[in-house]
Amino acid sequence: MKFFVDTADVDEIRDLAATGMVDGATTNPSLVAKTGRDFFEVLREICDIVDGPVSAEVTATEHEAMTAEGRKLAAFADNIAVKLPMTWDGLKTCRVLSQSGIQVNVTLCFSANQALLAAKAGAAFISPFIGRLDDAGHDGMELISDIVAIYDNYDFDTEVLVASVRTANHVKDAAKIGADVCTLPPGVLRSLIGHPLTDKGLAAFLADWEKTGQSILKAEDGT
Numbered sequence: 292m293k294f295f296v297d298t299a300d301v302d303e304i305r306d307l308a309a310t311g312m313v314d315g316a317t318t319n320p321s322l323v324a325k326t327g328r329d330f331f332e333v334l335r336e337i338c339d340i341v342d343g344p345v346s347a348e349v350t351a352t353e354h355e356a357m358t359a360e361g362r363k364l365a366a367f368a369d370n371i372a373v374k375l376p377m378t379w380d381g382l383k384t385c386r387v388l389s390q391s392g393i394q395v396n397v398t399l400c401f402s403a404n405q406a407l408l409a410a411k412a413g414a415a416f417i418s419p420f421i422g423r424l425d426d427a428g429h430d431g432m433e434l435i436s437d438i439v440a441i442y443d444n445y446d447f448d449t450e451v452l453v454a455s456v457r458t459a460n461h462v463k464d465a466a467k468i469g470a471d472v473c474t475l476p477p478g479v480l481r482s483l484i485g486h487p488l489t490d491k492g493l494a495a496f497l498a499d500w501e502k503t504g505q506s507i508l509k510a511e512d513g514t
Contacts, residue, residue: 292462292465292466292470292471292472292473293314293315293343293471293472293473294312294313294314294315294472294473294474294475294480295313295314295315295316295317295343295344295346295452295472295473295474295475296308296313296315296316296317296341296474296475296476296477296480297316297317297318297322297454297456297474297475297476298316298318298322298476298477299318299322299323299325299326299333299337300326300477301326301333301336301337301340303477304316304337304340304341305340307477307480307481308340308341312480313341313343314343314472315341315343315344315345315346315370315372315472315474316337316341316343316344316345316346316474317345317346317374317396317418317452317454317474318333318334318337318345318346318347318348318374319348319374319398320348320350331367334347334367334368334371335367335368338367338368338370338371341370342370343370344370344371344372344394344396344415344416345368345370345371345372346371346372346373346374346396346398346416347364347367347371347372347373347374348373348374348375348398349361349364349373349374349375349384352376352378352380353380354380354383354384357375357380357381357384358384358387358388361373361375361384361388361393361395362388362393365388365393365394371394372394372395372396372415372416373388373393373394373395373396374395374396374397374398374418375388375395375396375397375398376397376398376399377397377398377399377400377401377405377408377409381397382397382408382409382412383412385397385409385412385413385414386412386413389412389413389414389415390413394415394416395412395413395414395415395416396414396415396416396417396418396452397409397412397414397416397417397418398418398420398454399418399420400417400418400419400420401419401420401423401424401434402434403434403437403438403441405417406419406437406438406441406442406449406451407441409449410442410445410447410448410449414449415448415449415450416449416450416451416452416472417438417449417450417451417452418452418453418454418474419431419434419435419438419451419452419453419454420454420455421434421435421453421454421455421456421461421465422454422455422456422457422461423455424455425457431455431461432461432464432465432468435451435453435464435465435468435470436468438451439451439468439469439470450471450472451470451471451472452470452471452472452473452474453465453470453472453473453474454474456473456474456475456476456479457479458479458482459479459482459483459485461473461479462475462479462483
């Protein structure tokens with residue numbers, strides 16, 4: 292599974308990218324607005340840090356304006372994936388942009404039928420929002436399972452990009468189902484490494500080593 296980091300905080304992206312765990316990034320107008328910075332300045336920095344796809348969302352809602360914005364975003368950097376909403380105008384724009392070789396991420400997906408439409412329109416990624424479905428009393432992970440099964444049935448190339456991820460269990464469950472990508476807030480990505488038994492074991496090892504009074508760096512090994 293690929294991990295995308297879901298933020299416009301450049302410092303967070305840079306720090307996480309240094310671990311080798313970041314395969315891409317997703318942004319949206321709300322995330323960029325939180326930075327208080329110029330949109331294209333932030334986007335440039337993210338694209339320079341991340342080698343993989345960086346999703347940048349259009350703000351227009353009508354097909355022709357979406358297409359114009361999408362082409363401008365795609366020309367900004369080689370690794371831009373244009374993010375479009377799950378609407379008829381969004382799907383029309385997805386078809387036009389994808390046919391011209393531009394990666395498209397169709398966002399705000401809440402049903403398997405919507406995901407089927409996005410794949411037929413040529414989307415590179417579909418972004419089902421599982422956390423928001425859970426909040427509304429539905430089973431977000433059931434949607435991921437349905438989309439993966441449908442895409443496998445027809446060998447669609449569209450990658451399932453699990454979005455609105457809230458917990459480490461969301462990541463684990465999506466990986467078990469076979470989703471291609473999870474886009475994670477920095478805090479959730481960092482939480483994946485945590486386990487109390489790891490902390491307990493490390494503390495015990497360090498305590499035992501300290502009792503020896505030795506140091507690996509100060510050891511006289513002839514080097």
